[in-house]
Amino acid sequence: MCLGIPGRIVEIDDNPLMRMGKVDFGGVIREVCLAYVPEAQVGDYVIVHVGFAISRIDEEEAQETLRLLAEMGLSVSDELEGGKER
Amino acid sequence: MGEKRPGNSCALCTSAVETFEKLRGLCALVVKSKMTVTTFTDSFRDPDAARALAEAIRARSTRPIRLMEFCGGHTHAILRYGIPSLLPETIDLRSGPGCPVCVTSATDLDRAITLAQVPRAILTTFGDMVRVPGSRASLSQAKAQGADVRVVYSPLDALQIARQNPDRPVIFLGVGFETTAPMVASAVVAAETEGVGNFYVFSTHKLTPPATRAILDAGEVALDGIIGPGHVTTVIGSEAWRFLPDDYTIPVAIAGFEPLDILRAILALVEMIEEGKPDVANAYARSVRPEGNPAAQQVMERVFEIADADWRGFGTVPASGLRLREEYARFDAGRAFPVEVEPAREPPGCRCGEILRGVLRPPDCPLFARACTPEHPVGPCMVSAEGACAAYYRYGNLERRTAHVEREM
Ligand code: SF4
Numbered sequence: 001m002c003l004g005i006p007g008r009i010v011e012i013d014d015n016p017l018m019r020m021g022k023v024d025f026g027g028v029i030r031e032v033c034l035a036y037v038p039e040a041q042v043g044d045y046v047i048v049h050v051g052f053a054i055s056r057i058d059e060e061e062a063q064e065t066l067r068l069l070a071e072m073g074l075s076v077s078d079e080l081e082g083g084k085e086r
Numbered sequence: 087m088g089e090k091r092p093g094n095s096c097a098l099c100t101s102a103v104e105t106f107e108k109l110r111g112l113c114a115l116v117v118k119s120k121m122t123v124t125t126f127t128d129s130f131r132d133p134d135a136a137r138a139l140a141e142a143i144r145a146r147s148t149r150p151i152r153l154m155e156f157c158g159g160h161t162h163a164i165l166r167y168g169i170p171s172l173l174p175e176t177i178d179l180r181s182g183p184g185c186p187v188c189v190t191s192a193t194d195l196d197r198a199i200t201l202a203q204v205p206r207a208i209l210t211t212f213g214d215m216v217r218v219p220g221s222r223a224s225l226s227q228a229k230a231q232g233a234d235v236r237v238v239y240s241p242l243d244a245l246q247i248a249r250q251n252p253d254r255p256v257i258f259l260g261v262g263f264e265t266t267a268p269m270v271a272s273a274v275v276a277a278e279t280e281g282v283g284n285f286y287v288f289s290t291h292k293l294t295p296p297a298t299r300a301i302l303d304a305g306e307v308a309l310d311g312i313i314g315p316g317h318v319t320t321v322i323g324s325e326a327w328r329f330l331p332d333d334y335t336i337p338v339a340i341a342g343f344e345p346l347d348i349l350r351a352i353l354a355l356v357e358m359i360e361e362g363k364p365d366v367a368n369a370y371a372r373s374v375r376p377e378g379n380p381a382a383q384q385v386m387e388r389v390f391e392i393a394d395a396d397w398r399g400f401g402t403v404p405a406s407g408l409r410l411r412e413e414y415a416r417f418d419a420g421r422a423f424p425v426e427v428e429p430a431r432e433p434p435g436c437r438c439g440e441i442l443r444g445v446l447r448p449p450d451c452p453l454f455a456r457a458c459t460p461e462h463p464v465g466p467c468m469v470s471a472e473g474a475c476a477a478y479y480r481y482g483n484l485e486r487r488t489a490h491v492e493r494e495m
Contacts (some may be wrong), residue, residue, distance in 0.1 A: 002158075002315060002317040004320070017276065018272070033269075036379050036382040037381075038381060047320065047373050049266070049269070050212075050239065051239060051240030051241075051242055052240070054265065057373060058372050058373075059372075065350075065371070066129050069130075069139075069346055
């Protein structure tokens with residue numbers, strides 16, 4: 001139930017009742033409430049739970065994590081000589 | 087315990103094959119200058135990085151430890167990606183109470199079923215709730231007998247049904263943790279603003295830190311660390327878990343839902359345990375901030391107040407649930423339609439309560455994969471996709487998950 005799906009904001013409707021928008025989930029576009037991510041802009045990635053964005057994905061954090069993981073992955077591949085399967 | 091699943095190939099082999107397929111088949115890790123949606127999923131499933139993390143965990147882990155993943159979404163991901171088979175023998179993973187459908191008490195479910203029978207009422211809720219057996223029936227059985235029960239994706243959809251049916255009471259059965267309660271609160275605020283007078287919420291919302299405390303206070307299962315729920319913590323903030331190192335001297339690592347997120351959290355926990363430095367680690371920083379999501383917290387606090395709550399498997403846990411505040415009493419289905427239910431009965435033989443407390447694992451239940459299957463679920467832990475029994479059944483009863491170090495508590 002705490003499922004959250006990442007998607008990209010493609011449109012924002014700053015409706016005074018509730019900030020809404022359209023979010024692209026890999027091709028499927030859905031109406032999403034953006035009230036909890038007042039800072040989010042078109043083009044940002046958000047995590048959506050039951051129709052509400054609960055966070056704006058911090059791209060720098062994501063990149064940094066991936067970079068660290070890539071380094072770890074590369075060093076292991078080297079050790080395994082060409083990254084053979086275990 | 088090599089349980090066989092009826093009509094299925096060996097569960098262990100299936101899961102091992104699945105693990106390697108998952109780890110091998112997915113795209114290589116490329117750090118792109120511009121993110122795409124798949125970057126947030128595929129990259130966090132990268133096989134080389136998973137192996138590297140597993141190696142690092144293996145290298146760091148010297149003594150037997152038991153970790154609990156609070157969240158049912160984590161249980162699901164852990165089994166789906168075969169994470170136990172990557173971990174060293176020293177690490178025992180236990181599922182926790184983080185399946186909202188599963189921890190909904192039979193009494194609350196019976197009340198919801200009775201609410202569905204209020205004349206002309208429309209009862210709306212999330213999909214999983216409909217199939218969960220209450221003491222005498224499930225919501226889907228109530229529906230078969232004429233009750234108007236509708237599955238919605240979002241509480242806003244329930245509000246929309248209320249707008250479209252102004253002459254009928256529309257009751258939303260609110261289940262879920264801090265991740266979900268804000269959305270229900272937002273629907274109530276919207277109903278108030280728009281003057282939708284026929285929208286009601288039956289709140290069974292629950293709070294995750296008090297349940298974690300209840301498990302630790304009960305001391306039935308010794309835990310060395312907690313894998314913190316990623317989306318609950320996106321809302322409440324990682325600092326909300328500070329009590330774990332402070333009061334219980336055990337570390338917590340907040341995890342996302344991709345295999346690398348979970349492995350990173352396990353590595354962080356192993357490091358904190360080995361160093362004897364319990365702390366709050368955030369292995370899901372792309373979504374989780376220390377302070378959480380203030381806008382979501384505000385609306386939740388505006389509409390709800392903290393109350394005692396009934397948890398399946400735990401009984402009443404003080405200050406562990408959310409009820410509508412007095413100012414919003416007219417939206418409270420419990421107050422608008424007071425219903426009496428007979429004392430609840432748990433499904434006979436079901437060990438879901440002990441599984442939710444981390445005391446037992448699904449294969450320890452004598453009904454698991456025999457009398458109880460996803461097609462014919464006996465208890466809620468087999469109904470919900472986040473239920474531990476459903477996850478074990480679906481992804482195989484991993485030998486590794488059971489061949490853990492036996493340890494006195
Ligand atoms: S296998 Fe079925 S009966 Fe046994 S604990 Fe799980 S849900 Fe309950």
